[in-house]
Amino acid sequence: TPVGTLEGHNEAVLDVYMHDADDLLVSISADRILKVWSMSTQKCTQTFVTYKITGRPDDLIACVTYDPLRDWYVTGHARLCVLPVRRRLRSGREVKSHEYTVTAAVYNQNFGIVASSDSNSTIRVWDLVHGEKLARYTNVHGTSEITAMTFDYMQGDAYSGRRLLVGARDGHSVKVLNFNTGQVLKEWHKTDSAEVTNLLYINQPKLARKLIVSVGWNKHICVWTEGNVDHHASGAGKGSDADLRVELQGHTDDVLCVDFLEPNILATGSYDSIILWNIDSGFTRHVISLNSVDGLGPYDEITLVEKLLFLPQRRRPVPPPLPGRSRSNRSTSSSTLSVTPLRTPV
Numbered sequence: 001t002p003v004g005t006l007e008g009h010n011e012a013v014l015d016v017y018m019h020d021a022d023d024l025l026v027s028i029s030a031d032r033i034l035k036v037w038s039m040s041t042q043k044c045t046q047t048f049v050t051y052k053i054t055g056r057p058d059d060l061i062a063c064v065t066y067d068p069l070r071d072w073y074v075t076g077h078a079r080l081c082v083l084p085v086r087r088r089l090r091s092g093r094e095v096k097s098h099e100y101t102v103t104a105a106v107y108n109q110n111f112g113i114v115a116s117s118d119s120n121s122t123i124r125v126w127d128l129v130h131g132e133k134l135a136r137y138t139n140v141h142g143t144s145e146i147t148a149m150t151f152d153y154m155q156g157d158a159y160s161g162r163r164l165l166v167g168a169r170d171g172h173s174v175k176v177l178n179f180n181t182g183q184v185l186k187e188w189h190k191t192d193s194a195e196v197t198n199l200l201y202i203n204q205p206k207l208a209r210k211l212i213v214s215v216g217w218n219k220h221i222c223v224w225t226e227g228n229v230d231h232h233a234s235g236a237g238k239g240s241d242a243d244l245r246v247e248l249q250g251h252t253d254d255v256l257c258v259d260f261l262e263p264n265i266l267a268t269g270s271y272d273s274i275i276l277w278n279i280d281s282g283f284t285r286h287v288i289s290l291n292s293v294d295g296l297g298p299y300d301e302i303t304l305v306e307k308l309l310f311l312p313q314r315r316r317p318v319p320p321p322l323p324g325r326s327r328s329n330r331s332t333s334s335s336t337l338s339v340t341p342l343r344t345p346v
Contacts, residue, residue, distance in 0.1 A: 004042045008035055017064045026073065028061045034075065034083065048073075048083045097124065097133075104149045108179070110161040115179060117146035121168065125179055137182035140175065141168035148196045148214075151179075154203040167196025167214060174199065174214050174224075191247070194218035200258045211245070211279070213266065215255035221248035221268055223279065246282045250275050259308040269305030 011030040018025055024045070025037040036046040063076045073083040100118040107114050113134065114126045121144055125135040140146060148167040154160040164179045171194045176186040190196075194217035202211040210226040225245040253271040260266055265285070266277040274288040290305070 006037050006042060006044070008044050008047075009033060014060065015064070017066070019066055021068065026064055026066075028064060028075075030060060032061055032077075034061065034064065034073070036073075036085070046085070097126075098122065103146055106149045106151060106164075108151050108161045109153065111179075113179070115149060115151075115164055117149055117166070119145040121146055123149075123164070123166070123177070123182075135180070135182060137177070140166055140177070140182075141170060144168040144170035148199045148216075150199045150201055152176075152201045152203070152210075154205075157203070160203065165199050165201060165212065167199050167216070169195045171195050171216060171218070174212065188212065188214075188224050190214070190218075190222060192218045197254065197256050198258050200260060202260050204263070207263070213258055213260070215258050215268055217254045219249070219251045219253060219255060219270070221255060221258070221266070221277070223248070246279075248277055248282055250277075250284055250287070256304060256306055257308045259310050261310040261312060265310075267308045267310065269308045271304045274305060274308070 006025070006027070009027065009029040009031075011033070013027050013029050015028045016025060017028075019036075023039045025039055027035050027037065029035075032049070034048040035044050036048075037043065038045050061075050061077050065074050066072075067074060071085050073085065075081045075083065097116060098118040098120075100120040100122070103117050103119055105114055105116040107128070112128050114128050115123055116126065117123050117140075121139055121141045123137045123140050123146065124133055126132065127134055146166055146168050150165050151161045152163045152165065162178065162180070163185060164177045166175045166177060171190060171192060173190060174188045174196065175184050176188075177184055196214055196216040198215045200213040202213065204210070212224040212226065214222040214224075223245045248266075248268075251268065251270045251273065253273075255268050255270045257269045258266065260279070264278055264280045266279045268275050268277070271290075273290060275284055276286040277283070278285055
């Protein structure tokens, strides 16, 4: 004797798929309608209408499977179709990620997680795919608002990104946390208490060096160098602290952002200018005054650069050859600095 009947399809049901983990049943009909049923309530929770049917046999949905990592259904017929699962909040209310204002968020590509911070010095770690909270760490910088975060990520290194660098409004230090446990592995002290606005981690295996760059309201760029230790090993990095390698000075206003281009070009942006540095020598390579850039408006407006990004793949054509010289068909590689200035009326 049937324990229940699920009604809702208008055409013949061709196949069913049982999703045991969430106690759901997926049914497929001849009109290419996919329905998701709750077995506990015996009600339809979601309906998918796939591509327009043409009457050809290969247009019928032949199979369906569930991808738990990305939380979606994949159907197969003449083409593959991805159908995201809709999750309903049990409380019926919007979920609050933080009790206080969110101040920063950074993505970790190697581990598929996001770390977010708030004005009460709390950090939360989230599973990006499912939105689940994995960890919560309080009083990371006492009660001071966290203002900057970055991972020790290096492209191509599957073992990087395990540590989280954190700066705060009190500006006394930059802390390094194990994002899995919240343990403070290192703390690099600054020479002042000005707010940290941005952090950058530079890993150069060919040069056998790792650098930490901090910028902020002190108008300086602090560059620390790490010792040659394996920070992925258990307990590593506790013994020796990083040394302040250089403190670059050249900005006359708060420094807001920073970016790096191999092998030694550092770019920093502030309210008044963009400066390119040679990080090896500490010398200034180029200064771009925002007041001299076309289109930024008169002096009665405040301009600031909130983000800098090097575009190393951009190329430019070779200039015309000088008279009497042969023309080359090659192009020269160049690095373009993309600047996004914002203007706010006084």
